[in-house]
Amino acid sequence: MAQRAVWLISHEPGTPLCGTVRFSRRYPTVEKRARVFNGASYVPIPEDGPFLKALLFELRLLDDDKDFVESRDSCSRINKTSIYGLLIGGEELWPVVAFLKNDIIYACVPLVEQTLSPRPPLISVSGVSQGFEFLFGIQDFLYSGQKNDSELNTKLSQLPDLLLQACPFGTLLDANLKNSLDNTNFASVTQPQKQPAWKTGTYKGKPQVSISITEKVKSMQYDKQGIADTWQVVGTVTCKCDLEGIMPNVTISLNLPTNGSPLQDILVHPCVTSLDSAILTSSSIDAMDDSAFSGPYKFPLTPPLESFNLCYYTSQVPVPPILGFYQLKEEEVQLRITINLKLHESVKNNFEFCEAHIPFYNRGPITHLEYKTSFGQLEVFREKSLLIWIIGQKFPKSMEISLSGTVTFGAKSHEKQPFDPICIGETAYLKGHPGHYTATWTTECAMSSEKLHFRILDYTLTGCYADQHSVQVFASGKPKISAYRKLISSDYYIWNSKAPAPVTYGSLLL
């Protein structure tokens, strides 16, 4: 269950080493146990330098990708988890839990309480999940509210003290490092009895509960025979309960209107004390039928002090909010594009913003553009080979808008123009989401097509809501309840219907 060492490494492509160790911590008592448990197969924790080099090589983050290197590129070296074996000085250090997020590589080595040859299955090593949780905890701490590099540096400098609280001997006590931050100011008060370990103090003040529901809608639209368009809603319910008492009991319920779409795949926060079996079993894996549980979804819980994600859910709404149609044809030297977008009548026609991104990959810069649009404005980013159609706050009365035109490209210059492994030839998309890609795990192959990007406040696609009656507090004083809702698009792709497009297995199930 313990960790032998933990590292934070910033990935700096283009520099000689391609990275720097920003933080590392070794646990000597755990290391001593590792030496005994692993016996002849024991491999000591390396110094930072060799570790950095080996890890970057294994994660393919070194710049020298040019040549075939068998120890990295051989077809039989298949890694299917974020857990690696690193070759350092002729010995293999395993298991190394590592992942890259926001240009920081998080890594740790869990203790395996037995010999390493033969390797035990990962599932049976308790330290692996503890290691992941440890790294996620550090990641949450570094990136919650962090806006710039100096803030990151401040937080990194706080880490040694925090880990002395949260993980003094290599066995993690609390993945929520902010709790430890509060804990270090121990001079506060003598804490009462039976205080939960995840709640470091008590709230004093006016009772209030805030619930905010954020739904993201993803979609893949093909407009093709034999391939079904897909879309999915992913909801996150975030709560902050400012209530007096050590362990106030609260029940929060989420409701659906009569025509709402049932919530599925519900994952709850560990502070939820019990769960209805209907909530536990409602899942997107099963075929939908009318008997699906449609709420109210009740979550009895003892809230922590800070804001927390009460639950995540998915839902299958009957229609996508915006139905798109995108055609792209190559005509000699130019591309002819036609786009139609239609807002579904049931969707609230009041956007915070709405735009469509039309990128052109694997081509030169845009040299010439002729277009006609029924609504909104078009922005052209010539060097990036990108068009952005700004639709604005409202669709027109007809709920339908269109754009058509021809685009001509210059010669393709190397490296500058965006490369995409999927959008080859006429394969292209339109998307309703800004072109930045979160989560660059390993070598992310950026997608391309039209992508839609929009946000609607005070609205959810499923209809899911919380109101004054949604919160029951078994404590003195009636809290003030505030509830928020919003819908945003995420990975909302509309593929060129005139060319092949990547499909998921689900799209083939008609």
Add this chain to the structure above:
Amino acid sequence: MEYPAQLWPDVSAAEVAATSLLDTLVLLPPRPSALRRPLLLAATTALAAGGSLGPTSGASCRLLPLLLGLAAGSDLGRGFVPASEQRPLQATACECLRELESCKPGLLGGSLGLLRGLLGQEGPVQPLSLLLALALRNTLVLQSRVGAGLGGLLTDKVPPTGGGPWDWTLVEEGDGRLQPQAPSWPAAEEGEGERSLTAREHSPEEARELRAAVIQLLDTSYLLTPVAQAQLLWLLGWALRGLQGQPPALFKPQLVRLLGTAQLTLLHAVLALKAAFGEALFTAQDEALLLRRLTLAAQHPALPPPTHLFYLHCLLSFPENWPLGPEGEEAAPLLLGPQLCRGLLPSLLHDPMALLARLHLLCLLCAEDEEEEKGQLPSPRHYLEELLAGLRQRAALDEGPRALATVCFQASYLVTRCLAGQPTVLTPLIHGLAQLYRVRPMLASHFVDFLDQVDSELREPLKVVLRQEVVSRPGRDEALCWHLKMLAKVADGDAQSATLNFLQAAAAHCTNWDLQQGLLRVCRALLRAGVRGGLVDLLQVLARQLEDPDGRDHARLYYILLAHLAGPKLGVALGPSLAPPALASSLVAENQGFVAALMVQEAPALVRLSVGSHGVKGPLPVLKLQPEALEPIYSLELRFRVEGQLYAPLEAVHVPCLCPGRPARPLLLPLQPRCPAPARLDVHALYTTSTGLTCHAHLPPLFVNFADLFLPFPKPPGGAGLGFFEELWDSCLPEGAESRVWCPLGPQGLEGLVSHHLEPFVVVAQPPTSYYVAIHLPPNSKLLLRLEAALADGVPVALRTDDWAVLPLAGDYLRGLAAAL
């Protein structure tokens, strides 16, 4: 503190460090200080990591009571701990004790009752719970090993023994062996047999107390942080496994709560419980629910990708109640049908790791799907094909990063591993790969690697299509170096003319050293494969035409090899070098290969020689040798050297072939003595092994005995008789020598002795009492024996010889006869 080996190189240094840390702690003023906690942690680390923790260590004897006192929240006097700091220090002390218990299992065996009492009162829940659970687990394991029960350990607030709460005896019973807090599953299975032998049933009272303690721990477990809850479950689950009177149903109330969460550690801990208790805790329905939650978590959009991958791994290693497949192999659980997997199938939009993990699942589905009837839409196999085609398309992109190609080949490899023997999958794969090569030959390195890794089932047909792909096009574009690299891998005896044509066309374009070497490598591969005809011409042309002198030399060398060596020998000469190359240069490696194959190797003797029976008549003594081979050897040449030049130089003996188990004809080695004396022959063997190597071996020496030189006298025209003998007898003197020797006789008497040893040389015989023997010793000596008037135990022998140097040899010979029988 992170480098204890440097800080405290030995035990005493650690002891000193811990002592001074404790001294500092006592000196702190009685007001809140941020130093107390780090000092406690540091002292604990020094003792545990420095190795000085033990009953004889002074610092241990100070630290342990201090920690336990702090943990118990008792008053340590003199305002040692300010009230405001008491609670945080109580938690810290628990953590320190937990670490010490981890490093010395059993240490806190005597404090179980105390800890339990504290947990029931106002103590901080999480540190105490974890400490109690760990101490309880270690005590259970150690006690069961020695066959003892828990006794009153769980209820006694005051430790039973007088030595304080420290149970060093229990620590010693564990031989200082560490206890895995959460043993890996297979290891735990193995340990089970051992444990069930020694496990002792707890008395009903002990069992009740134990159950009460576990319930107490579980009931308050929701107060722990999720990671700590998971630790508690791992500890308790494996502690209670197999214990009588401890139903795993104790864990049930926690499960529903745990299954609902998204926490990786909690779901992992549930899986550990599943592995520990199987059907006793999870019915088939529970198992199905757990699988569904796991499936859901493995694809839930709200969870980060590393979590998805770990859950996918858990799915494929799922601890089933009734596993069907072999243990330790990844497989889709039985209850995970195609319906459940639907959302877990790969698409081109996934990142490489997710793609490969999901592809594995898809392959497993396809493997199961084999028998099912067609017509099911969309069939997983069809989807797999589309996916692989998509991957190849990406790999074929001109500017694509190498990672795209790597993923494509990894996926192809995974498919061939999982779906070997399914032509419906492999055939399109082969053609797809050939097409990929056509579009992007610069992936040749990947192809070569792929061919090295896959089974021959796929390798051979793939080689054929790739060769066609290369040779069917004119070899003059910029991809020539890749084509040559590819061809060096796939060229063999088939389609010779096409290959040679390609090479001939390519030769004109091989203008730099790299290309020429590539070309020569293909020639070498062809040489190995036994291609001769057109290759001779090509090599001749290359030896003349290549610009680079090194290239010309190589071509000439290959040409000479081809012209002079027989097929099998050539194969060996060009095969992989036997000796590891001293330099990474290909030339050196290649030369070493030649050296190994073309030079004579020193080797242990694979052939044995023994001297056969005597009895050949002729003008010269002949040694009869019986060869015997340990392995098949060919073209054996045996060379002999006489030590001391007693005989004329011996001719070598040749044997075409020797096989073990097949009797070989005896070899006749004629000797030409220069003087009649025994000699030692030095023997060397030179032979070819079945692998074509020529070996040289030194054999053990052979001995030529005195008797091996005996020859009968040629019969005189008047017939041999007494007169002939007397004539010889008289001729010996006066130059020669005369002697009388006593020759002992064995039980068979004189007759037996003569017939056995001297039969061919007898001139006059009057059995059983008198024999006259005349022996010719080449080059020109004689030895005459009169054996007369034998007694029961011996016979007096009168002997004459014309060469007095023979006399001692004859004496030794006669005296040795009886023993030799």
